[in-house]
Amino acid sequence: MTGNVEMIWNGHACFQIENGKNVILDPFIDGNPSAKIKKEDIKTDIVVVTHGHSDHVGDSLFIARRNNAPIVTMVELAWLLSEKESSLEIHDINFSGNVEISGIKITAVPALHSSSYEGKYAGNPGGMIVDFGKVSVYHAGDTGVFRDMELIGEMYKPDIALLPIGGHYTMSPDEAVEAVKMIRPKVAIPMHYNTFPLIKQDPERFRKLVENETKTRVIIPKIGEKFRVNIE
Numbered sequence: 001m002t003g004n005v006e007m008i009w010n011g012h013a014c015f016q017i018e019n020g021k022n023v024i025l026d027p028f029i030d031g032n033p034s035a036k037i038k039k040e041d042i043k044t045d046i047v048v049v050t051h052g053h054s055d056h057v058g059d060s061l062f063i064a065r066r067n068n069a070p071i072v073t074m075v076e077l078a079w080l081l082s083e084k085e086s087s088l089e090i091h092d093i094n095f096s097g098n099v100e101i102s103g104i105k106i107t108a109v110p111a112l113h114s115s116s117y118e119g120k121y122a123g124n125p126g127g128m129i130v131d132f133g134k135v136s137v138y139h140a141g142d143t144g145v146f147r148d149m150e151l152i153g154e155m156y157k158p159d160i161a162l163l164p165i166g167g168h169y170t171m172s173p174d175e176a177v178e179a180v181k182m183i184r185p186k187v188a189i190p191m192h193y194n195t196f197p198l199i200k201q202d203p204e205r206f207r208k209l210v211e212n213e214t215k216t217r218v219i220i221p222k223i224g225e226k227f228r229v230n231i232e
Contacts, residue, residue, distance in 0.1 A: 003134025004230045005160070009221040011035045012195045013056060015139065015162060019132040021045040021102050025139045025162075028058030034195050036224030039063060046101055048130065049073040050141030051115035052080070052122030055195075061085050072099055072106045076123025077115065095126065105131040109152050111143035113170070129156045135231050138183065140164060142192065145175040153183035159231045161185035161216075164192035165206050166199025173206040180210050187229055188216050 008016040011034030013026040025048045029039040032055070039059040047064045049057055049071060057077070061084060064071050070089040071081060078092030091099045091106075098107035106128055113125040127140045129152075138158035152158070161183050164170035170192055171179060180188050188210055193201040207218040221227050 002230075002232050003132070003159075004228055005132060005135050005137065006226055006228050007189075007221065008226050009189070009191065009223055010037055011223045013050070013139070013141070013162075013164065013192045014058065015191070016042075016044065017130065017132075017137055019135060021104055021132075023048060023104065023130055024063065025128065025130070026050055026056040026058065026141070027060055027063050028055045030059055031055075032058070032195065034223050040066070043067065044069050046104065046106075047071045048106060048128050048139070049077065050111065050128055050139060051113065051125035052077045052117030053115065053142065056142065057081075057117060061088070064088050070101055072101070072128070074108060074115070074123050074126045076121065077117055080117050080120060080122060095124070103133065105129075107131070107156065109138075109156070110146070110148060111141045112146045113142040113144070127152070129158060131156075135159050135229075137162065138185065140179070142170045145171050145179050147182070149179050150182040153185070158183065158185050160187045160189065160229055162189050162191050165190040165201050165203065166193040166195075167201060168198045170199075173201055173203075173209060176206060177209045177213060180214050180216050184214070185216055186231055187219055189219050189221065
């Protein structure tokens with residue numbers, strides 16, 4: 001199957017992905033020192049949030065309200081967000097659960113991390129598979145490496161994997177390479193690095209390790225610049 005998506009990395013774990021419809025994931029804009037866009041300028045059809053930490057929920061409620069867009073997230077976090085914005089359309093899913101919106105199927109998969117929102121327990125953290133039909137994207141959220149990534153690769157066969165490499169709170173580049181080996185995407189894109197000193201990493205090292213040890217191609221995007229990913 002062949003297809004393509006257009007993407008923008010807004011720094012940290014925030015990606016905009018477009019293929020007919022526009023999806024934004026983990027829209028941390030305000031307070032993100034690497035973001036080059038204002039939250040007021042975000043245009044999207046769907047907001048997806050992997051877990052409750054402030055650098056992932058970010059400006060989800062503002063962006064959803066401004067764009068009249070639904071939010072898709074993990075169930076307990078969905079409940080907490082609904083308490084703040086009861087008028088919004090918020091879809092609550094859990095592991096292996098999915099929702100289809102405007103022809104885009106979004107499925108929750110495990111992540112090895114934690115989740116809280118404004119000091120409250122926010123359930124399990126997740127990764128999200130965003131399937132546009134001809135191209136599927138796995139946003140791993142914040143996670144350590146874990147063996148069931150192999151199952152994620154086998155079941156959902158994501159074409160593109162967005163993987164944290166910052167270390168300290170998530171996988172480091174070395175651990176993310178092991179994740180690539182299990183997931184076996186056609187393309188891997190590093191994220192969640194260099195936003196703050198604690199997660200400073202060299203993405204070129206990740207690229208070198210992945211391309212030396214696997215058949216996966218690595219794309220290192222520039223923050224705020226649109227790029228196209230072609231899948232063959």
